[in-house]
Structure formats: structure tokens, C-alpha cells
Amino acid sequence: MAYIRKIGLTWYYTVDIGLTLEGKRDQKKKGGFKTKKEAQLAAGKIEDEVASGLYIRETDTTFKEFVAEWLELYSDNVKESTVRVREHEIGCLTRHIGKLTKMKDITIKKYEKSLSALKKEGYAANTLAGIHGTAKMIFKKAMEFRVIRSDPTQYAKLPRVQKTVEELEQETEIPKYLEKEQLSLFLKNAQNRGLEGDYTIFLTLAYTGMRAGELCALKWSDIDFDEHTISITKTYYNPGNKITAYKLQTPKTPSSKRNIEIDDMVIKELQQHQSKQNIVKMEHRKEWHDKKFVFAKTDKNYGYPNYIKFVENRMTRLLKTSKLPEELTPHSLRHTHTSLLAEAGVGLEEIMERLGHSDDEITRKVYLHVTKTKKKEASQKFSELMRNL
Template sequence: MKGHFYKPHCKCPGKQKKKCGCGAKWSFIIDVGIHPQTGKRKQKKKGGFDTKGDAEAAAAIMLVELQQGTFVEEPNTSFMEFADNWYNYYQSTGKVKPGTIRMRKYAIKNLLPYLQYLKMKDINLSTYQNALNELHAEGLANKTLVGIQNTGKLIFKWAMEKSVIKTDPTLYSYIPKTRETVEDLERKKETINYLEKEELALFLDAAKTKGLERDYVIFMMLAYTGMRVGELCALKWKDIDFEEHRISITKTIYSDNKHVKEYELLTPKTKRSNRIIEIDEDLIKVLEEHRARQNEVRMRHRNTYHDKDFVIAKMISNYGYPEYVGQVEYRTKRLLKITNLNPSITPHKFRHTHVSLLAELGIGLQEIMDRLGHEDDATTKNVYWHVTKPKKKEASTKFAEMLREL
């Protein structure tokens, strides 16, 4: 094999280098052709091998890759530097929703403590898997780990495309899982949170009599339709058919909860989220009253009103701008405290409350899923089975009684 194999850092004096005892590593340098611009020979070198045989094997592989045109010279780019470059590229494509971009940034933040100073070329399956294992040990939820894993795969795939690395360390990686015990499953069922119908009535009464402006219409909409909070904040008057008693869900909203005037309307979460919700006369009446009050505010502030047709528009300051999700969360906590109801209830739990009430009325699971815009959702199913369980037992009892009477 053409090449020079040596120990560049050997400290043994004179002829003793042939019988090196200082533990220096082996390196190689090989000719790989002529530089097209200078006409001088091009050389590649690499070190860090324990034995001369290891160096010769690595050199042989490099020569084959050079002959086949598959050789990749991995640069000394750190994970932190490359992940930052990838994130800027990912963000600039304009094809990704802001919420997803934010999730990718969070995923990178979680990986940095384990990979940030490592060279991309030095990260192998063991190193990457260890990062996932450590994050799992910290107690991160499986959903969060899935987001981290998917982000890692995107980063290293891009590194492969850019010839920054030869092999993808995420290829055979996996998300660690803790096997659930019977007690875990029972505890999970017990923590399904939603408001019972009596609790919902108490909450809505507090929203009407002790709530802030717009509280009643906000929580009536969430409770009576099962829509997501982002869908509610994005809703426009043109989406409501007052004659047919229908609401069209065609969009959701994104904002960072800090800059009220900076928001973005996005397509719904999934294809099934684009849907029509039937509503009743009571909710229509509440909406009509709210629209009348909103028109008064619009007229008083006609010169500064952000007139973009939003239903849940601000009416005390920043007139006309859509409400943001964080404010709805604050209002929920406030009313829960006033009513002394379960403090763990969030605005999203009104979807679960909606499911429970529909299930209690005997509405089928598929009809409920269609109304909520779900293709599949484990929590929705759990709520449904929890509510309908007594009816199933009742059916079983009645069936047995019928047979006994024969």
C-alpha cells in the first residue's frame, strides 16, 4: 500500500522509536492525486490509531473511498455550531409552522448539554443514544422525547447531505420507555381531568357574574363547541352562520403571548381539524349579544380599531386585536379559584368536558371525534369510555335479567 505510517508524537529517543514505549499513537499520510490549481500532489493524513495495523486498515478504506468517489472529508464542526446553522436553514424555508419551529428549538436546547462541544464526525450511535437515555432518566415525557428524536434525525440527515459526516448516528437509535405497571395505568385513568356538568354550570355562572369582559362568551364557546383555544382566538365573524347555526373551523392562531400585535393565522392542526360545528340557539344568542357590544367598541375607537373581523377581539386596549391563548389560560385559573374547582383544569380540558357531556347524552364516539376534529386521540377515548362505563354495565345487567325471565 502506498503511504507513510509513523508516530508523529513519539518521545522515545533515537533508535528506540522502533520499539516505542511511550504509548504514542500511529498516523498515516497517503497521496491522493494532484491538486488541479497548483499541480502539487494532494495528501490526506489521519492519526490516533493504537496499532500500525489499525492505521493501515483505515488508510486502505480511505483509498477505496477515493477510488469510488465516496470519500467524505469530515470537517471539525461542533454539534452546537452545526445545529445552529441547521435551525437557521429550517426556519428560513417558510414551510414550517411557528409552533413547530419553536418545538425544534426546544429539542436542540435539550440535546446541547450532551452534544454541544462534540465534533459532528465524532458523534456515534452510542453517544447519541446515551443523550436520549439521560433525557429519559430526567423524566421527560415520551411526547417530548419523540420531538427531540425527530429533530436529531433531521439535523444529522442534513449533515449527511452536506457531507459533514459519513454515517448517521441516529439511524438505529430509539426512544427509551419505562414499562408501565398496573398501578401506573390505574393512576393514569384517575387523572383524566374535566368538569362534571354541575361543575361546568357553576364555572359558566361565575364567568357570567364574576368574570372579566368576554369571559362568558369565551367559555361558552369552549364548553359548547369543544374547539381548541387557538381555533377560538382565530375565529372570525364570517366563520359563523347565524341562520344555519354553524361554525366553520378553518384556521388557528400563533402568537408568543408577549406581543399582542404580532400574530399569525395558520391552517388547522390536522386535515380533520378543518370542520363544521353545529351550535344551538343559546350560544347563538350569546354571540349576538357579544357582537353588539363589540360593535359599540368598534365605533368608539373606529380610528384605531384593528378591524380584522375577530370574534374574540380585545375590547379594553389594543382594540380589535385577537386574544392570545395565554390570556385565556389566565382567565381560566382566575375563575377556577373563585369557584374552588379543580385548579389543574386548563382551557384544553373544556374539550374533554365537551366529550364527557356528549358521551353522557349517548352520542357515539365517532360523531364526537368528528366534532372535535380528531382522527385519533387516546385521551378523548379514555374520557368517552370512562363516562359510558356505567351504561355498559347497565346494559350487561339488563341483558342478564332478560335471559333469567325466559
């Protein structure tokens, strides 16, 4: 039963809400009510919540403290690269919410002001959406842990970001890739003027459409030389580009785990590459990092997998010597693979499956761009057919 009393000019209530962790009587006290009836009504609401099990006693937990607890739980179920993204987004929020701000004091208004401040700093709409998504996960968990009574992100609205002309143009812009004649020139240059391993690396990327991280993580056990397939089951992770500090992680998405059929020419090149690698491996067998990587270092750090930046640097060199656009990247070879498959008449669904996408807007754009010409040709052929009747 609530205890109501008057202190000075205002009324206060005291309500029993259960026991503390130490087994002592726990009470909720609040004052400042102008009338006894106001205090009774407020106390009655608390009593009803306690009786129904819905009462939440908000704690003085700070944003920094709760985020650290949430991040520890979150990190157990996701890849390290994902955790790094969340840490960056949390850092953006913390600057404006304040690391010492109590969770219970973060209102919708305060939260929306934080998002508006980030918008003024120039963050793009996609980045703000990512920050908001992380915040929603944090405050949802705070509700589950009964740290707060209401979720400030639940009805919060993201600030509208006016897109620049460049951003609007990029939305419709087709990603850059190599035309088939350019790809042929690039691969010939890799074969004739490339550094050790260049031709095998870029032939594999171009003929499979795999990601650079998937290529760096590839092991000999992933290649079935009899069935002419490559199995993609992992990806390479090494943000610091320290050769010996790499990690292997699960693929980017569930659909990224796949088997890719490969051409005879690629199989033969990989077999030759394996033979050359075995010679170096025998010469340095005592120091060889024997984890069976296909694209392994053969100078220093013998046997360790090549890192993604290494592949990017090698490609930039070859593009320069081939007089091809130097802004292209290993990922551009995925778009090149898409364009050539589309030109060869392979369906979009089959291309998506080969690339390890359940759905991807960029792949769709490249496919539609390439097949647009074929659709025009089909229309023209139909018209010609009717005119000849």
C-alpha cells in the same frame, strides 16, 4: 493510485480523492499503520469508495454550526411553536454533547451518554423521546449533506426511565372535566357574575369543544350564521402574551381544520356579542385593530384578539366564584364536551371529528369512561329480558 510510505516506525498512505472547491488536487492522508499491508488495505478501501462515489470526507463542522444550519432549513417548513420545541430539545443535547464538538467525533457511545445524562437530570420518557427524535432529524440531514460518515442515532437506544407511582396512576387517570350539572352552574355564573364577554367565550368553548387557541383566532368570517356552523382554519400564537404581537398559525394537525355545527342558542349569543362589539368599534373606529376578530379587546388595544392566558385567568375566576375545582382549564371544557356528547349517544368517531382529532388517547379515555355505565346498563337489560321469558 495510492502512495504508501514509511515514516519512522509506521506506515502512511496518501490517496487522491478528487478536487477541492478551488479546483486543486484533494488528498486524503493517514498514518500510524504498523505494516505496509495494513496501509495498503486502508488506502484501497478509500480508493474503492472514491471510485463508486460513496466516499465522504468528514469536515470539522461543529455540532453548534451544523445545528444552526439545520434549524434554519427546518424553520422554513414548520410553525414557530414547533421550532421553539426543537430549540429547547437542541439546548438539552448541546449541554452534554458540547457545542464545539465536531460532528464527525460524535459516536454512538458519546450520544448515548448524553441521553443517559439527561435521564439523570430527571427528564421524563416522553421528553427524552422528543430529544432523540430531534437528534435523529439532525444527524440524518448531516448524512445527506455528507458531513459525517455514520449516524450515531441510528442504532442508539433510549435509556429506560423507571416511572413513578404518580406517573403510572396518571396513565390510567381520566382527565378532569365538568359534569353536566357543574357545567350548567359554571355557565350561569358566567352569565350572571362574569366579566364582559365571559359568558359568550365559555358558552362557545363548552358547546363546540374548540381549543382556546382556535377561539382566540376566530374571525367573524369563520361563522356562518345561516348554516349555523363555525369554520376552524387557524390558531392563535403568542408565547409572550403581548397583545399586539400575536401571530395566526395553521391548525395543530391536518384534522384540526374542520367545520363545527352549532346550536341556535350559541348563534343568538354570538349575534348579540357582535352587536355589542360593533357599538364599541364605532366609538373607537380610529384606533380599532380591524381584523374582524370575534373575541376582541374592547378596552385598551381595541380590536386585538384576546390571548389564551386571558381566557385561562377569566375561567379561574369563575371556577372560584362557582366553588368548582380551580385546577380546571379551558382545555377541560373540551373533555367536558366529549363526555356530554358520549352521554348523549354520539359515537367516538363523530366526537373525534368534531374536536379535530384523527386519534386521541385522552378523548378515547373520556369516551370509554362515560360509556362504561351504558354498557353495564345494556348487559343488565339483556339479563332482565331473559329472566322474563
